[in-house]
Structure formats: structure tokens, C-alpha cells
Amino acid sequence: MSEHKPSAGDNDQAFYEKRAKVYPREVHGIFAHLRLLGVVVLLGIFYGAPWLTWGGRQAIWFDLPGRKFHILAWTFWPQDFFLLALLLIIAALSLFFFTALAGRLWCGYACPQTVWTEVFLWIEQRLEGDRARQMKLDKGPWTSRKLAIKGTKHTIWVLFSLFTGITFVGYFTPIVELMPRFFTLQTGGWENFWILFYGFATWGNAGFMREQVCIYMCPYARFQSAMFDKDTLVISYDPARGEPRGSRKRGVDPREKGLGDCIDCTLCVQVCPTGIDIRDGLQYQCIGCAACVDVCDEVMDKMEYPRGLVRYTTENAMEGKPAHVLRPRVILYGLLLLVLFAALAVGIGIRNPVGIDVIRDRNVLYRELPDGRVENVYILKLLNKADSVRDYRVEIRGLPGAELVIDRTMPVAVPAGGVVEIPARVRIDPALLDMPTAEVIFEARVEGLPDEGNERRGRFVGRMQ
Amino acid sequence: MSESVNVDERPLVQRAIAVLWPSFLVAGVATVLLFTWVDPAELSQCLDGMPAVTRMEAYSVGFFILWLFAATASALTCYFGRPPSR
Ligand code: SF4
Numbered sequence: 001m002s003e004h005k006p007s008a009g010d011n012d013q014a015f016y017e018k019r020a021k022v023y024p025r026e027v028h029g030i031f032a033h034l035r036l037l038g039v040v041v042l043l044g045i046f047y048g049a050p051w052l053t054w055g056g057r058q059a060i061w062f063d064l065p066g067r068k069f070h071i072l073a074w075t076f077w078p079q080d081f082f083l084l085a086l087l088l089i090i091a092a093l094s095l096f097f098f099t100a101l102a103g104r105l106w107c108g109y110a111c112p113q114t115v116w117t118e119v120f121l122w123i124e125q126r127l128e129g130d131r132a133r134q135m136k137l138d139k140g141p142w143t144s145r146k147l148a149i150k151g152t153k154h155t156i157w158v159l160f161s162l163f164t165g166i167t168f169v170g171y172f173t174p175i176v177e178l179m180p181r182f183f184t185l186q187t188g189g190w191e192n193f194w195i196l197f198y199g200f201a202t203w204g205n206a207g208f209m210r211e212q213v214c215i216y217m218c219p220y221a222r223f224q225s226a227m228f229d230k231d232t233l234v235i236s237y238d239p240a241r242g243e244p245r246g247s248r249k250r251g252v253d254p255r256e257k258g259l260g261d262c263i264d265c266t267l268c269v270q271v272c273p274t275g276i277d278i279r280d281g282l283q284y285q286c287i288g289c290a291a292c293v294d295v296c297d298e299v300m301d302k303m304e305y306p307r308g309l310v311r312y313t314t315e316n317a318m319e320g321k322p323a324h325v326l327r328p329r330v331i332l333y334g335l336l337l338l339v340l341f342a343a344l345a346v347g348i349g350i351r352n353p354v355g356i357d358v359i360r361d362r363n364v365l366y367r368e369l370p371d372g373r374v375e376n377v378y379i380l381k382l383l384n385k386a387d388s389v390r391d392y393r394v395e396i397r398g399l400p401g402a403e404l405v406i407d408r409t410m411p412v413a414v415p416a417g418g419v420v421e422i423p424a425r426v427r428i429d430p431a432l433l434d435m436p437t438a439e440v441i442f443e444a445r446v447e448g449l450p451d452e453g454n455e456r457r458g459r460f461v462g463r464m465q
Numbered sequence: 466m467s468e469s470v471n472v473d474e475r476p477l478v479q480r481a482i483a484v485l486w487p488s489f490l491v492a493g494v495a496t497v498l499l500f501t502w503v504d505p506a507e508l509s510q511c512l513d514g515m516p517a518v519t520r521m522e523a524y525s526v527g528f529f530i531l532w533l534f535a536a537t538a539s540a541l542t543c544y545f546g547r548p549p550s551r
């Protein structure tokens with residue numbers, strides 16, 4: 001993207017102090033409806049999802065203290081980390097794919113920054129009125145009316161942010177318990193901390209920083225232009241049609257006055273949440289929200305000109321060249337995505353539901369028994385990633401002559417998505433060791449399912465004779 | 466644009482955010498990576514003298530320590546990015 005000097009030069013400098021506040025004007029139109037749909041759906045998912053249950057537990061629950069992630073029927077463990085990594089790569093690549101196709105769709109419709117800002121703007125507009133009133137109110141003296149309006153706005157903002165913070169923490173701590181605990185002041189220190197942290201971030205980002213997050217803080221906004229080409233769908237003003245701009249009365253033929261279709265009403269600037277003028281060309285501050293498209297179409301309708309002076313288009317289309325949807329870049333991203341999706345599906349499909357972890361007891365390196373044998377102590381963690389309870393049996397191999405002693409009756413029942421820790425001891429006659437340390441393999445098998453099992457190596461420390 | 470701006474001419478808030486924000490992102494990723502491989506509950510079992518902390522405490526404290534390290538690196542970058550005053 002070319003780096004035009006933004007027209008709103010004041011927006012270009014400094015955080016907070018020097019910048020002029022952007023008062024985006026409310027818009028109506030097809031893209032505003034789409035954006036609203038995005039807000040409702042995404043926030044609906046965000047605020048609703050933690051309340052769903054699945055098989056007696058929260059359906060989406062990132063149980064950090066328990067070190068497992070529950071997503072619907074699945075339970076993921078740290079051992080499944082590569083699946084998470086794969087998922088993140090897929091997410092990033094999808095972003096590339098959609099950016100190459102249609103520009104900053106993400107920014108305009110789905111980014112949490114945009115979505116929450118929309119909500120905060122909506123609240124602001126309900127209380128303070130439209131753009132002109134907001135500006136007047138902000139310029140005016142601190143009357144009791146202004147105080148009341150601002151006070152109400154901030155109270156609602158803060159409550160909403162707080163609710164957002166609780167919901168966020170509700171993904172990590174079961175929300176049905178968290179909510180009542182929070183309101184009766186029984187939440188723990190870290191829970192409170194993260195609720196306030198996330199709430200504060202929501203309040204600050206959506207209430208105050210707004211477009212500055214996109215312009216200064218968002219990494220995606222900085223590199224998205226690398227995914228653009230001349231066939232990427234972007235929002236742009238059609239200068240060939242619009243220029244020379246100028247005001248005129250309705251019904252006057254612009255050609256007679258030597259004018260283009262742009263009536264220079266500056267509405268497109270007024271609606272822009274980042275405070276830029278789309279007529280200056282594509283700018284990196286443009287988040288592709290299409291507010292200017294909606295408002296300009298409205299103006300065009302009023303003037304009885306054809307719509308689309310500001311529209312979704314591609315650089316090639318603007319120059320009258322043929323458009324290509326399927327370009328090497330898009331095909332490459334698409335293919336890569338398919339491969340990764342397949343890998344993810346396979347990864348989830350072949351995931352071993354049996355897990356075993358071996359932890360050596362570090363307090364004692366080894367112990368000598370009265371019968372002359374040496375003993376090592378371990379904690380075995382048996383994981384059951386399946387969704388039903390299973391009986392596990394543990395054996396060792398790889399260390400001939402060694403004996404496994406477990407003070408529990410075998411098999412051990414491991415609950416669905418659960419973990420059972422059992423202390424285990426391995427004993428061997430040191431004469432059988434030819435090295436001070438040896439390797440022993442612990443093997444967990446599921447009763448009645450001969451094909452299901454998993455194994456893990458452990459270290460055996462002995463004293464050589 | 467901002468690339469051409471002398472680091473020192475930028476207001477303090479902007480510099481503070483330029484240090485804190487990227488390090489926050491990096492610390493977040495690093496925390497996930499670290500605690501996927503290391504279980505703090507096991508760590509406190511294995512290491513002598515490690516205070517018994519809950520996993521949540523360990524995760525949170527770990528995050529802030531990583532943030533501190535990353536922020537230090539960012540701050541040093543900012544510091545050395547200034548033209549030397551001779
Ligand atoms: S809204 Fe349309 S007509 Fe009005 S100034 Fe913008 S481009 Fe011109």
C-alpha cells in the first residue's frame with residue numbers, strides 16, 4: 001500500500017495528548033448491517049460460549065491449573081501442543097488468504113478491537129447524541145448535564161468492561177461458579193487481577209485508544225500490505241468519476257459546471273473511524289470498514305447519481321484492467337490451508353487417547369534394599385483423553401531382570417479426560433546393570449483394548465557393583 | 466512516517482508503549498511455550514527450595530517475569546537506537 005500522507009495530520013502524531021479525537025458519524029447501509037451482524041454474532045459467541053455445558057462440564061474450558069483444554073467432546077493436554085501450534089498457523093494463514101482476496105476484512109468486521117469499539121461507540125451515541133452533539137458537548141463547559149451524561153456513559157462502559165473481564169476469566173475458571181463468587185466478593189487474587197486487567201484493556205482500547213490501536217499497536221495492520229496486490233479487494237474512491245469535486249445544487253448537471261460526481265460533502269471523512277479521507281487514496285490507516293461506502297452511496301442516491309463512487313474494488317479494476325480472483329498467491333495460500341486443515345484433522349483423528357508421563361522422585365537418587373537390590377521411585381501419570389472411563393494396566397520393559405512394584409491393585413480406573421497419579425518403584429539387582437544409569441520403558445495398556453496403549457521412557461539410576 | 470521520527474522526539478507515552486506493548490506480546494507467547502513444556506507443579510517437586518506455589522500463581526508470575534525480561538530488551542533497543550550524544 002502506498003504511504004500517503006494522511007489528511008488528518010493531527011491523527012498522525014503522538015498518542016493521546018496531541019491527537020484530535022475522532023468522532024465517527026453513525027452510518028446506515030448494507031455494510032453497516034453486515035458489521036452489526038458481525039458484532040452480534042461474535043459477541044454472542046464470546047459472551048455465550050462459556051455458559052454451554054458438555055457432558056457435565058463447561059463445553060469450552062481452558063483449565064490452566066489442570067493443564068488441559070476442554071473443547072466440546074475433546075480434551076487437549078500439553079502433549080497435544082503441536083495441534084495448538086497447527087491451529088495457530090492455520091489461523092494466521094487464513095488471515096493471509098482473506099487479506100489477499102479481500103483486503104482488511106478482518107479489521108473491518110471481525111477484529112475484537114473493531115467489534116468492541118462499535119459497542120462503545122453505540123453506547124456513546126445513545127447517550128451523547130450524534131457527532132455534532134458530541135463535539136459540542138466536549139467543547140462546552142462542565143455543566144451538571146454534561147457531568148451527568150459523561151458519568152452515565154463511563155459507568156455503563158465500566159460495567160460492560162467488567163462483565164467482559166469476568167467472561168474472559170470464565171473461559172479459564174468455570175463461569176457458573178465464577179459469576180456468583182465475583183458478585184459476593186469471593187474471587188481469588190489472580191482471578192480478580194485478570195478480570196480487572198482484561199476489563200481495563202477493553203475499556204481503554206474500545207473507549208479511548210480506538211483507531212490508535214490499529215494505527216500504532218496492531219502488528220497485522222503493519223504487515224497486511226505485504227499480502228496485497230493489484231487484484232486485492234480494497235475500498236477506494238473513483239477519482240476519474242468524482243473529480244473535480246465541488247458543491248452543487250441538486251438537479252444541476254455536473255458536467256455543465258465542469259464537475260465530477262463528488263459533491264465534497266465530506267461525509268466520508270466524518271464517518272471514518274480512523275479519521276482519514278478515502279479520497280486521498282489507499283492509506284494504511286484505512287481498516288476497510290466500508291462506512292464511507294455506505295454513506296457515499298446514500299449521498300449518491302440523494303443526488304440521483306449511480307452508486308459506487310466509493311466502493312469495494314481492485315486496483316486493476318480501477319485502471320480498467322481485467323480482474324483475477326485466482327492468482328498464484330491466492331492459490332498457494334489456499335492449497336497450504338487445505339494441507340494444514342488435513343493435517344489437523346488427521347492429528348486429531350490419530351491422537352493417542354492413552355497418555356503416560358513418568359516423573360522420577362528427585363529426593364532420592366536410588367535406594368538400596370536389604371536384599372541387595374537397588375530401587376528407584378517414580379510418579380506415573382496416567383492420562384485418559386477418551387470420553388469414557390478406562391482401566392489401565394502398567395508394565396515395564398527394556399530393563400531385563402527389573403521388577404515393577406505398584407502399591408495399587410491393577411488395573412487402575414482413569415476417568416474420562418482425567419489423570420491418575422500412581423507411585424511406582426522399579427527394583428533390580430545391580431549386578432544386572434552394566435552402566436550406572438539405564439533406561440526403562442513404562443507401558444500403559446487399556447484393559448480389553450489390546451491395541452490401545454502408550455509408553456514413555458524413564459531413567460533408572462543404579463549403583464554399579 | 467514513524468521510522469523517520471527520532472526516537473527521542475517522541476512523547477514519553479509513545480516510547481513507553483513502544484517498550485511495553487511488543488514485550489507484552491512476546492511475553493504472552495513465551496509464557497505459553499514455557500508452561501507447555503514445563504509444569505510448574507512438577508518443577509516445585511523437583512527443585513529444592515522452590516516455594517510451593519499453585520499453578521495459577523506460577524503462570525501469572527512467570528508471565529510477568531518474562532514481560533520484564535522482554536521489556537528490558539525493548540528498552541535497551543530504544544536506548545541504543547538513540548543517536549549517541551557524544
Ligand atoms: S461522501 Fe461521496 S460525495 Fe461526499 S465527499 Fe465523500 S466521496 Fe464525495
Ligand code: SF4
Nearest residue numbers: 272286287289290292
Ligand atoms: S477510509 Fe472508509 S473504509 Fe477506510 S477506515 Fe475510513 S471509513 Fe472505513
